[in-house]
Amino acid sequence: MTFENKSSYGAVPVAEAVQIVEVTAPANMQGGFKFDAVHNGILFAVIVPAGGVQEGDIIQVPFDPTNTGTATSVIGRWKDDLFACTRHGICHPSFLNACCCQLVLLGQVMTRLKMNWKAQPAPPEEVKNTFRNMVIVTVVMVITMVMTTPQFDIDIDDEFDNPTIVQEDPSVTYHFLQFTYFVYALYVVMKVRKAVRERDSIPAGKCGNLEDVCCAYFCGCCTVSQMSRQTANYDDEQAAFFTSDGLTVTAQTPVMVV
Numbered sequence: 001m002t003f004e005n006k007s008s009y010g011a012v013p014v015a016e017a018v019q020i021v022e023v024t025a026p027a028n029m030q031g032g033f034k035f036d037a038v039h040n041g042i043l044f045a046v047i048v049p050a051g052g053v054q055e056g057d058i059i060q061v062p063f064d065p066t067n068t069g070t071a072t073s074v075i076g077r078w079k080d081d082l083f084a085c086t087r088h089g090i091c092h093p094s095f096l097n098a099c100c101c102q103l104v105l106l107g108q109v110m111t112r113l114k115m116n117w118k119a120q121p122a123p124p125e126e127v128k129n130t131f132r133n134m135v136i137v138t139v140v141m142v143i144t145m146v147m148t149t150p151q152f153d154i155d156i157d158d159e160f161d162n163p164t165i166v167q168e169d170p171s172v173t174y175h176f177l178q179f180t181y182f183v184y185a186l187y188v189v190m191k192v193r194k195a196v197r198e199r200d201s202i203p204a205g206k207c208g209n210l211e212d213v214c215c216a217y218f219c220g221c222c223t224v225s226q227m228s229r230q231t232a233n234y235d236d237e238q239a240a241f242f243t244s245d246g247l248t249v250t251a252q253t254p255v256m257v258v
Contacts, residue, residue, distance in 0.1 A: 005138075008042070015021075015025075018062045018063075018064075019062070019063045020058070020060050020061070020062060020063070021037075021039055021060070021061060021062075021063045022058050022060055022061075023037050023046055023058070023059055023060075023061055023222070024057070024058055025048070025054065025055055025056060025057040025058075025059060026052040026055065026061045026096050026236065027055050027235065027236070028053070028054050029048045029052055029053055030048065030052045030057050031048055031049060031050040031052045031098050032047065032048060032076055032077070033047070033048040033052075034046065034047050034048070034049075034200075035048075035233065036060075039063050041112055042065050044063060044064060044065060045064075046059075046061050047061075076200070076201050076202065076203075077200075077202060078202060078226065078230060078232050079229055080226070080229060081228050082215065082219065082222050082223065083219075083224040084226070085221075085222055085226075086097060087229065088229075091232045092227055092234070092239060093105070093239040093240060093246060094225050094228040094234065094239060094246075095225060096241070097228075097241060098221045098222070098224050098225035098228070098247075099221055101138055102185065102220060102221055102224050103134045103137055103138045103185065103188075104131075104133075104134060104135055104138055104140075105189060105225070105228055105246065106134060106189065106192060106224050106226050106227075107130055107131040107133070107134025107135065107200070107244075108131060108133070108228065108243070108244065108245050108246030109192060109196075109224065109227050109228050109231055109246070110128045110130050110131075110188075110192055111127060111128075111131050111244050111245045111246075112231045112232065113131060113192065113195055113196070113231065114127050114200070115127065115192065115195070116129075116130055116133075117129075117130050117133035117134055117137070117188075118188070118189045119187070119191035119192050119195070120191075124256060125139055128244065130244070131243075131244040131245070133247075135242075137184070137206075139206075141177070141181050143176070144177050144198065145174070145181075148171055148173050148174040148177060149174065150169065150170045150171070150174065185220060186213070186216050186217060186220070189215075189216035189220050189223055189224060190213045190216040191210045191212075192211045192227060193215060193216065193223060193227060195231055196227050196231065197212070199229065228246065231248065232245075232247060
């Protein structure tokens with residue numbers, strides 16, 4: 001009788017080789033800054049190493065096709081202050097839309113973050129309608145508020161012939177619409193701000209877990225403007241008032257394989 005001695009060996013994990021590419025810095029950037037680059041037609045994110053770079057510097061970075069780029073951002077902190085709304089000028093879309101059409105600007109930010117109008121992650125076919133839905137919400141809100149706004153009447157005193165302006169009492173519908181819009185805006189701004197902080201690893205400030213809701217409640221316009229600047233690189237990308245992502249040109253940095 002012949003016995004065959006067989007040894008069983010487990011699979012030995014083999015580390016995959018990481019492809020290193022060279023990227024030319026498009027501008028002066030601090031360490032931790034994040035920008036987009038393209039290699040073989042694939043968009044990926046590049047994080048500036050500690051110490052920062054100067055415009056034109058060539059840095060070696062790992063090419064990770066799964067780490068898809070979106071827009072220029074900063075890792076671990078906000079790009080600028082909450083109240084730096086006029087950083088790019090008072091005529092910039094990120095400022096004017098925040099003041100006049102807050103939900104329109106928020107819809108552009110949500111499109112960049114691949115969210116639907118409920119501030120939830122969504123597939124591409126749903127994301128492409130986010131901006132349109134936010135515009136519809138804004139238009140419906142404006143029309144209904146105008147239609148239900150209390151009217152002003154002029155009451156003329158016959159004895160002294162002095163006109164007096166009298167305002168009607170707001171209707172229940174008016175109060176309900178105001179409350180509904182306020183709750184929705186508060187909810188989506190809070191959710192989107194939390195998503196931006198999680199994406200860029202930004203810790204909460206002095207208010208802790210209540211920071212997102214506090215910013216949304218006390219200064220929604222400034223909060224939306226800050227998120228707009230955080231999720232786009234307005235130094236290299238041209239802003240637009242009414243495009244789905246608020247951008248007209250996406251700047252991408254070419255890379256060379258080492």
